[in-house]
Amino acid sequence: MERNNRKGAPSQNQTLRESPALIRELTRAMVDEINAITQYTYGQILLQKTLPVVADLFSSIARTEMRHYHGLGGLLHDLGVSHAPNTAIRNTAYTVDTESDPQQLSVARRMLNDRIRDEKNASETYRRLAESAVTEQTRGLLTSLSGDEAGHAAALAAMEKRLAFS
Numbered sequence: 001m002e003r004n005n006r007k008g009a010p011s012q013n014q015t016l017r018e019s020p021a022l023i024r025e026l027t028r029a030m031v032d033e034i035n036a037i038t039q040y041t042y043g044q045i046l047l048q049k050t051l052p053v054v055a056d057l058f059s060s061i062a063r064t065e066m067r068h069y070h071g072l073g074g075l076l077h078d079l080g081v082s083h084a085p086n087t088a089i090r091n092t093a094y095t096v097d098t099e100s101d102p103q104q105l106s107v108a109r110r111m112l113n114d115r116i117r118d119e120k121n122a123s124e125t126y127r128r129l130a131e132s133a134v135t136e137q138t139r140g141l142l143t144s145l146s147g148d149e150a151g152h153a154a155a156l157a158a159m160e161k162r163l164a165f166s
């Protein structure tokens with residue numbers, strides 16, 4: 001009986017049901033989700049007093065991204081990968097001048113633009129990964145995540161449009 005497995009590595013007689021390449025991508029996706037949670041939460045804090053409508057949208061999307069992180073972590077665990085990904089926070093600095101309305105609007109627009117780009121990329125990545133999945137469980141989760149991210153991109157784009165008319 002194998003007793004000396006490295007902690008977190010799949011046991012040697014356990015066959016992973018997804019390819020090592022897909023497992024690596026799923027781990028990378030978890031890091032992206034953590035970064036999204038950070039970006040949205042930071043945006044919410046920054047804009048909650050000046051543009052609460054944008055802050056509320058960011059807050060709601062951040063909660064969905066937390067569910068995504070949780071879902072990916074659960075999937076990896078089910079696939080026999082129990083190590084936590086090495087997370088490096090890639091924060092983009094945005095600063096808001098609370099005295100200047102036009103400056104706040106332009107920061108909010110920049111944040112919305114950046115998040116729309118990231119959500120579109122995430123949706124496309126999950127769609128591509130779903131195609132390479134072998135198990136129904138993996139394909140189902142990734143397809144659902146892809147749809148969520150596309151929904152986020154649409155909600156953010158609608159908010160951007162709304163700000164353009166304000």
Ligand SMILES: [Fe+2]
Nearest residue numbers: 033065068149
């Ligand atoms: Fe997500």
